[in-house]
Amino acid sequence: xxxxxxxxxxxxxxxxxxxxxxxxxxxxxxxxxxxxxxxxxxxxxxxxxxxxxxxxxxxxxxxxxxxxxxxxxxxxxxxxxxxxxxxxxxxxxxxxxxxxxxxxxxxxxxxxxxxxxxxxxxxxxxxxxxxxxxxxxxxxxxxxxxxxxxxxxxxxxxxxxxxxxxxxxxxxxxxxxxxxxxxxxxxxxxxxxxxxxxxxxxxxxxxxxxxxxxxxxxxxxxxxxxxxxxxxxxxxxxxxxxxxxxxxxxxxxxxxxxxxxxxxxxxxxxxxxxxxxxxxxxxxxxxxxxxxxxxxxxxxxxxxxxxxxxxxxxxxxxxxxxxxxxxxxxxxxxxxxxxxxxxxxxxxxxxxxxxxxxxxxxxxxxxxxxxxxxxxxxxxxxxxxxxxxxxxxxxxxxxxxxxxx
Amino acid sequence: xxxxxxxxxxxxxxxxxxxxxxxxxxxxxxxxxxxxxxxxxxxxxxxxxxxxxxxxxxxxxxxxxxxxxxxxxxxxxxxxxxxxxxxxxxxxxxxxxxxxxxxxxxxxxxxxxxxxxxxxxxxxxxxxxxxxxxxxxxxxxxxxxxxxxxxxxxxxxxxxxxxxxxxxxxxxxxxxxxxxxxxx
Numbered sequence: 001x002x003x004x005x006x007x008x009x010x011x012x013x014x015x016x017x018x019x020x021x022x023x024x025x026x027x028x029x030x031x032x033x034x035x036x037x038x039x040x041x042x043x044x045x046x047x048x049x050x051x052x053x054x055x056x057x058x059x060x061x062x063x064x065x066x067x068x069x070x071x072x073x074x075x076x077x078x079x080x081x082x083x084x085x086x087x088x089x090x091x092x093x094x095x096x097x098x099x100x101x102x103x104x105x106x107x108x109x110x111x112x113x114x115x116x117x118x119x120x121x122x123x124x125x126x127x128x129x130x131x132x133x134x135x136x137x138x139x140x141x142x143x144x145x146x147x148x149x150x151x152x153x154x155x156x157x158x159x160x161x162x163x164x165x166x167x168x169x170x171x172x173x174x175x176x177x178x179x180x181x182x183x184x185x186x187x188x189x190x191x192x193x194x195x196x197x198x199x200x201x202x203x204x205x206x207x208x209x210x211x212x213x214x215x216x217x218x219x220x221x222x223x224x225x226x227x228x229x230x231x232x233x234x235x236x237x238x239x240x241x242x243x244x245x246x247x248x249x250x251x252x253x254x255x256x257x258x259x260x261x262x263x264x265x266x267x268x269x270x271x272x273x274x275x276x277x278x279x280x281x282x283x284x285x286x287x288x289x290x291x292x293x294x295x296x297x298x299x300x301x302x303x304x305x306x307x308x309x310x311x312x313x314x315x316x317x318x319x320x321x322x323x324x325x326x327x328x329x330x331x332x333x334x335x336x337x338x339x340x341x342x343x344x345x346x347x348x349x350x351x352x353x354x355x356x357x358x359x360x361x362x363x364x365x366x367x368x369x370x371x372x373x374x375x376x377x378x379x380x381x382x383x384x385x386x387x388x389x390x391x392x393x394x395x396x397x398x399x400x401x402x403x404x405x
Numbered sequence: 406x407x408x409x410x411x412x413x414x415x416x417x418x419x420x421x422x423x424x425x426x427x428x429x430x431x432x433x434x435x436x437x438x439x440x441x442x443x444x445x446x447x448x449x450x451x452x453x454x455x456x457x458x459x460x461x462x463x464x465x466x467x468x469x470x471x472x473x474x475x476x477x478x479x480x481x482x483x484x485x486x487x488x489x490x491x492x493x494x495x496x497x498x499x500x501x502x503x504x505x506x507x508x509x510x511x512x513x514x515x516x517x518x519x520x521x522x523x524x525x526x527x528x529x530x531x532x533x534x535x536x537x538x539x540x541x542x543x544x545x546x547x548x549x550x551x552x553x554x555x556x557x558x559x560x561x562x563x564x565x566x567x568x569x570x571x572x573x574x575x576x577x578x579x580x581x582x583x584x585x586x587x588x589x
Contacts, residue, residue: 256556263559270566281532284539287562291546294569299440301576302447306440308583 412454412571419450420575423479442475449479451572461561462568464549 244250268274268283271290277283423446449469452462469476543558544550547565550558 259556260559263556263563267559267563267566270563281535281539284536284543288539288542288546291543291562291566291569294566294573295546297573298444298447298569298576301573301580302444303436303440304580305443305576305583306436308580308587 412568413575415454416447416450416571417575417579419453420447423447423450445469445472445476446479447572447576449476451568455564455568459561459564460553460557461548461550461565464552468548 244254264280264283267287268277271287274283274286277286424443448465452465452469455462457463457466466480470480540555540558543562544553547553547558547562550561553561
């Protein structure tokens with residue numbers, strides 16, 4: 001799936017959309033780059049220093065080329081090439097806002113550069129994710145002072161649009177599925193001092209995002225709380241809440257966490273006694289206990305059957321097999337009905353029983369556990385289930401009787 | 406949600422196929438062997454009742470078909486015609502995921518060494534560690550769990566719990582019936 005060519009032309013059709021976007025990026029970056037010189041030297045200074053290092057990182061990617069980075073690095077270089085840069089090395093030394101984008105037009109590099117500079121400036125002991133967000137806040141506020149407003153169009157990534165103004169720009173959201181596709185659940189947690197790793201990841205994610213896996217993103221947008229989107233892009237747009245970072249990483253993380261939380265709620269409802277517990281670890285504890293108890297029950301039951309086994313002939317099963325042909329079309333009660341049940345007749349509830357059987361078949365709700373377990377909720381299914389087990393046993397019992405007679 | 410009664414019927418039907426294999430060699434085995442055979446046949450029947458749609462069922466079938474102890478017999482008997490198709494799917498998926506696990510484990514170890522925890526993040530990191538530990542345990546419980554990421558792990562756990570309950574109900578009713586018969 002990943003092209004191995006460096007030329008953008010080879011990648012062309014898949015990057016058409018990306019080319020368009022990157023053209024728009026070009027304009028924004030030009031904006032960014034033209035404004036700072038008018039103002040203080042801060043932004044330029046910020047950019048100047050990391051620029052060579054950012055491109056160094058890029059080149060570093062290119063050479064090191066771990067499996068998943070390789071393709072992304074190549075894509076980035078391909079992009080850079082596509083925009084008229086012949087050699088990524090040459091650019092940083094000519095950082096000139098007036099020139100037509102000697103800097104690679106990739107917005108990811110800009111973001112990386114900005115973040116890198118902030119990390120360089122701020123105490124390196126703070127490498128928590130929160131600090132990252134704070135830094136981005138600072139960056140965004142700085143840039144806002146420079147730009148005086150939300151200059152950027154909706155495609156810009158999280159570090160640029162201002163959060164505090166409340167007018168939250170649309171931010172590209174990295175698909176959580178790409179994280180899961182990467183099979184690396186730890187990746188959204190930025191644990192390193194080394195920004196290098198983070199930058200790698202950010203580059204990786206941006207590239208993946210730009211490849212525009214429309215299918216996964218569309219399905220994901222259904223699961224996200226997304227903002228209204230004026231432009232139809234194959235990205236998932238998530239509105240960052242007030243006071244939260246608009247960093248694309250944290251958004252992806254948050255979306256993923258919400259996904260996980262939704263499923264955890266389902267599990268909580270399923271496992272008895274979990275509803276009142278709060279806190280992921282404790283809920284997981286309960287779930288683990290429940291699964292272990294279920295597995296133990298299976299063991300015990302199979303032991304019971306094994307103990308009983310040698311004295312029973314498995315003609316029982318042949319009988320079932322013979323009747324299983326009728327089982328295929330009809331339901332369990334259908335099999336049960338033609339059998340004469342001394343017990344049920346003794347109960348005298350046969351009519352009612354049949355009704356409940358039909359009723360039971362109509363239920364399509366999940367099982368609510370055996371009768372022994374104590375449940376908070378007593379529903380009709382529970383009583384029907386107990387009927388089910390008794391019916392099963394009654395069936396077998398009478399079949400055995402038939403056999404032995 | 407799938408109808409629970411149809412799941413139970415499916416399970417019972419397939420389990421009976423497996424139990425027939427058991428019965429032929431019933432006299433010669435010890436109790437523990439019998440128990441294992443019964444449990445194995447029940448598990449495979451349960452997994453096959455899912456028809457390869459869930460990950461844990463595929464993992465179960467894959468591990469069972471590699472097993473020496475009658476596993477293959479059960480799989481062949483119970484799955485019947487679907488056998489080759491499903492075993493191919495299961496084993497190929499497993500091979501792919503093994504490689505991913507190797508990569509993942511090496512990456513996480515390195516990252517943990519380099520992390521320095523500032524004071525204010527200690528609580529959250531402790532919480533994360535707790536959750537991670539439990540996630541690991543859960544992964545070891547659910548068949549094929551080690552290959553999954555967190556999101557799909559939770560889905561698989563859901564499905565697995567439902568299947569286990571159905572399995573337990575059927576097995577319990579069978580055990581009750583046979584014991585009832587024995588007592589008479």
